[in-house]
Amino acid sequence: MTKRILLAAAAALALPFPTLAQTAEQVAALRDDALKNDTLAWDLTEGLTTEVGQRLAATEAEKRARDWSVERLTALGFKNVHVETFRMPVWVRGDETAEVVGASAQKLAVTALGNSGSTGPRGVEAEVVYFPTFADLQAAPNGSLKGKIAFISHAMTATQDGSQYGSSGIVRRQGPSLAASKGAAAVLIRSIGTDYHRNPHTGVTSWPKDVKPVAAAALSVPDAEQLERLLKRGPVKLRLLVTPQFKGEAESGNVIADVPGSDPSAGVVLIGGHLDSWDLGTGAIDDASGVAITAAAAKRIMDAGQPRRTIRVVWFGAEEVGGFGGEAYAKAHARERHVLATESDFGADRVWKFTTNLPAGAESISGRLAAALAPLGISQGSEKAHGGTDVGPVLALGVPAIDLEQSGLRYFDYHHTPDDTLDKIDPAQLRQNVAAWTAMLAVVANAPEDIGPVAAVNH
Amino acid sequence: MTKRILLAAAAALALPFPTLAQTAEQVAALRDDALKNDTLAWDLTEGLTTEVGQRLAATEAEKRARDWSVERLTALGFKNVHVETFRMPVWVRGDETAEVVGASAQKLAVTALGNSGSTGPRGVEAEVVYFPTFADLQAAPNGSLKGKIAFISHAMTATQDGSQYGSSGIVRRQGPSLAASKGAAAVLIRSIGTDYHRNPHTGVTSWPKDVKPVAAAALSVPDAEQLERLLKRGPVKLRLLVTPQFKGEAESGNVIADVPGSDPSAGVVLIGGHLDSWDLGTGAIDDASGVAITAAAAKRIMDAGQPRRTIRVVWFGAEEVGGFGGEAYAKAHARERHVLATESDFGADRVWKFTTNLPAGAESISGRLAAALAPLGISQGSEKAHGGTDVGPVLALGVPAIDLEQSGLRYFDYHHTPDDTLDKIDPAQLRQNVAAWTAMLAVVANAPEDIGPVAAVNH
16 A cells, blocks of 8 residues: 555544445444334335225225325324325226137136226127237328227336336337227237236226327236137127226325435435325325335434435326326426435335445445445446436436335236236245345445536426 | 066966057157157147137137147047037126225226126125135034125145145125025135236035025135235225126037057057146136147057057046036946046146056056156155046046146136136246156056056045
């Protein structure tokens, strides 16, 4: 070691640097206690999914969920617990049936996609036109689907990082409007899912202004493959009845709860998940577990002593149907200084990877984070953190991000189906999530570094 | 070896014993070809579940299945292919919904049990009375359930031999009538199943003459546990709507196809499965695979040269709803000499065990069978073969039996649910079944021994 380096080290030690509120040993102790003993995340997940059940955005059930949340978060000792409401368009499911007619008459398991149009009470009976992929539908001539039911298939493979949701999801998000623009009377897709159960996967589809919504629904994977087998034998005619309704505007809201920090100038650490769910299951993995994990971790930091930075837990409303809660939060809080925004919205299986998007001067946080998370089997990915639907609008303002990524290997077996229920949560893996979030918060909320703005990562 | 034994052995060799039509090597070759190359069982399973779909007894769909079967079995070269019809009472499913009312309002996934009564179109709204086990219901005082909805829970564990279907099944078969006899307005059970999907398991329940049928339905396992969690928090009121109908009598039938033997005096070997299915799935494991396995094996024996004994393949009608097909067959064919009766009605996972009930003088068949089945990973169980619902009435006449037992470890995940579909069939395991049945038929149909009557095994 040269004299020069020694001098530099001595100078660094002498800097008027804020004290690390928690040492690595203290972070480890908080983490390990969560891993061993946390029961709060389970209690919140169990309570919300049992006492409220499904929580479709802007419905009475989502309102009940907000009331439940305010009561629970207040009782847990969070400060400034309140609801910030906003208005949004409401879509509700109606009846939904599909059946093959003719010589192989049989029912198929189907569910409407969010924002689906209606067939009307008499349904649509029409021949099926089959598109093995989205590209095949793109290649179909305009007008060629007039009066037909378009059926777009697309097999999805389970991946640890959930990355196939991007390439598969386009079928659900854009397939119906594209088919409708080519004349389709109704549209069916193979569920965007990786299971073989007869519970179709819902999720939003969207309509450009110049395309009138038609009925758009998902077949379960077994039913999609059944329809493919029938189509191999010859033309198939289906009767589809899907009667959802657009109900105008109604109120949704974000539930907000703070752990006030000791240094208001150090900025807010924003964490959370979404309180709403699809209407088919009880939204256990999507996303009761996310709101529960983040609140349980914040509560552990709160109980360990006041952090430097305020930790704000937001349980967002109306994520599933269009990210209205995230947009509303970013708009209402744009002028507050956020120094981190991160969400949990990918179930409750083990966190296996973390990524960061931290500004110059704050990268040292990554190293402390890596050390704190390694004992949980979590290592750092090389790509930048990009958040999700709820914190996306805040991140777009240049707020730094850290992503704690759960394994997605079974997430799309249950995602947006009736099967998203409490029994899919593994308590041991849920505790590992709480441990990871607790460690992350202990490091970041107490980091002595200033955390400045960053260039947002597109996603 | 003593001189006396040597002489006895020489005498035995000199007996005018019928020649073994197939040597052990030939049996092995037939078995191994099935294991490697069989496609027929898959084709039949795929065809029946795809082209016909569900096949509820005594409905138009079951009639279509019989027509389909006669055409396929005739085309395959079976002789004497025909339908033997019988009449039976018909029960058909109606609407079915269940919802918690009040502060935790939410829908529960429910399906009517076969022979359920109806709530009428307005449903039943009543408080739930919870019975953790059948014994708890037995202990309830008469009249104590007046106007209530009884909920009987009972957790079932997956077992390789499927043995918990006996102890668990009583809840479904006798629970509703017992609760009704104590005044219950309607009855819910936890599905008799081992999965955690929101597809409830149907199956028959029965009503003694002095008990008027009430609505009787199964909750999926996740919903049953949800209801238990709600009941722990306080009284629960449910609204149940179940509107099945008894439709009087209609026609069902057995489909019969023979491989004629060379020695009519040697008796008939009866094999098969059931053609009907429950109405929720497409009846792939229950029991398209069973009819397919047995026909594919018989076809292999037919193609290898005429067997000594006639092999009769029966695809029974109306098994699920009360075993009407098996009863009708036994009545119609009571005077024919059957020397073996055995069925495949436990899915298409690997056969792991065989059992026999063979008479004195024919036990030597067991040894040859053990040798032929061992390479497939199948060994002999110590208990006696007892057949199943379809061949039961024939076995009760003193006909010998051999059971080829499939693994039941995942059978009750799908049994009687919408999830009983083609994708649950593993082609490699299906071929192992055909190999086992082919080996069994090669040994038994060509056995030189006389196969006399036995004492029937109760089950």
